[in-house]
Amino acid sequence: MSRLDSQTKPAPDREDRVRDPKISRTSFFRDREALEALVHHAAPHLFARQVDAPIRIWFLDCATGEEAYSLAILLLEQAAKLKVEPKIQIFATGLDADAIKLARQGRYPLEIEAHVSSERLGRFFTRDGESYCIKREVRDLLVFARHDVLKQPPFLHLDLISCRNLTISFDRKLQKEILAILHYTLKSGGYLYLGPAANLDELAEFRAVDLKSGIFQPLASQARQRRVARPPAFEFPDLPVRAGSQEDEEALRAANEELALLHEDLQSSVAELKANEEKLQSTADDVQNLIAATDFGVLFLDAELRIKRFTPRLTDHFNVTGRDVGRFIADFTHRLKYNLLVEDAKAALRDASPIEREVENDTGAFFLVRVRPYHTAHDKAGGVVITLTDITASKKNEEMRRASQERLNAIVSTAADAIVVIDEFGKIQTVNPATQELFG
Numbered sequence: 001m002s003r004l005d006s007q008t009k010p011a012p013d014r015e016d017r018v019r020d021p022k023i024s025r026t027s028f029f030r031d032r033e034a035l036e037a038l039v040h041h042a043a044p045h046l047f048a049r050q051v052d053a054p055i056r057i058w059f060l061d062c063a064t065g066e067e068a069y070s071l072a073i074l075l076l077e078q079a080a081k082l083k084v085e086p087k088i089q090i091f092a093t094g095l096d097a098d099a100i101k102l103a104r105q106g107r108y109p110l111e112i113e114a115h116v117s118s119e120r121l122g123r124f125f126t127r128d129g130e131s132y133c134i135k136r137e138v139r140d141l142l143v144f145a146r147h148d149v150l151k152q153p154p155f156l157h158l159d160l161i162s163c164r165n166l167t168i169s170f171d172r173k174l175q176k177e178i179l180a181i182l183h184y185t186l187k188s189g190g191y192l193y194l195g196p197a198a199n200l201d202e203l204a205e206f207r208a209v210d211l212k213s214g215i216f217q218p219l220a221s222q223a224r225q226r227r228v229a230r231p232p233a234f235e236f237p238d239l240p241v242r243a244g245s246q247e248d249e250e251a252l253r254a255a256n257e258e259l260a261l262l263h264e265d266l267q268s269s270v271a272e273l274k275a276n277e278e279k280l281q282s283t284a285d286d287v288q289n290l291i292a293a294t295d296f297g298v299l300f301l302d303a304e305l306r307i308k309r310f311t312p313r314l315t316d317h318f319n320v321t322g323r324d325v326g327r328f329i330a331d332f333t334h335r336l337k338y339n340l341l342v343e344d345a346k347a348a349l350r351d352a353s354p355i356e357r358e359v360e361n362d363t364g365a366f367f368l369v370r371v372r373p374y375h376t377a378h379d380k381a382g383g384v385v386i387t388l389t390d391i392t393a394s395k396k397n398e399e400m401r402r403a404s405q406e407r408l409n410a411i412v413s414t415a416a417d418a419i420v421v422i423d424e425f426g427k428i429q430t431v432n433p434a435t436q437e438l439f440g
Helices: 003-008 012-019 032-049 066-082 097-105 110-114 118-124 172-185 222-226 246-293 312-316 341-351 392-414 433-439
Strands: 055-059 088-094 107-109 125-128 131-134 142-146 158-162 186-193 206-210 215-218 297-302 307-310 355-360 366-375 381-390 420-422 428-431
Touching (some): 055 066, 066 142, 107 110, 341 366, 366 392
Parallel strands (some): 055 158
Antiparallel strands (some): 125 131, 206 215, 355 366, 420 428
16 A cells, blocks of 8 residues: 555544544643743754744644643743744644634633733733633734644744643554654754653654753654655656666656655645635734724725725715725715815825814714824835724713803993902912903
């Protein structure tokens, strides 16, 4: 049986254990001493050798994310102690789609107080009702994705791998297969964390850094140097060769291996891109929820003054629907006594400065309209944001104060008695006609 067959048609025993891992949930800072030992050994070395590329970490079988977040927190703490700001990228993967969904949310019950110190809760979490939410400082370091280590191409060029949850669930044969994958994907000088509970027999290609904590580093080997002892998701079929031509056969075999390598590298890149979709989707969800929760009218226009998006409250003023995205704003009617909308939008774009106006609508309500340009990440004018804030109450209060002041002035000016208004510093502010007649 070929390796392709063995990977695509697993035995029932293997399939059951891959699809139903023994560990689906975990806790923060599990095996704290071993995890802290890992960061103590690995972090200074990884921080020191980082140049431009981020430190790449693969956290296998991440379950609901607690252990992966714990590692990220410890790395941030160590970076702060060493006064460095490394770029860190953690790929946290697993098979359980529901667990991955929970990990992406980064929301945990108050019971985590039993495992997370109050100092860490304050620095890395936000209390939200009966839950703690991971802060963006930590969340941005991780990408969660569904991944099968035994079937899909692995992530490559890794500095650190945590595989403690998976390795304790497999027999000797599968342990050896997984370790071969991990050995290949680790950079020279990288670290493999198996944890203190690891029970592995096939560690010939690793040296122990801290055996008690289950921390290892890959050893250089001929297979590693030739890049042939690798676990691709499939192998290219052998190409025909001339009979008896050993030289041609070796050349074709080498070409076959290089093609397989190229294929896996491309597949790994695709896997990374798919994993990063989670971040983009999360950002899109945040924007959409923010727009939906905004309790005033906001209109986003592109550089051509076409509608990009708007908050629900904008429909109180403009006759637009979701189907109108992409259309020119001047094509729509609105309830505002504001004929300069398009001109102000163009001016804000042209001059890169905001414009504010107090505008009345057809029911007599007043709104403060702000027209502001917004810029892209490359500091280019991307369009205009128009906000409408209801100032009717403050406008009425202002009118009431003005009316009261006018009534007071009328009373003072017509009073027969002398009236002098003095401020808190004892200076005369005004006198009425009676005072002038009395004192001249």
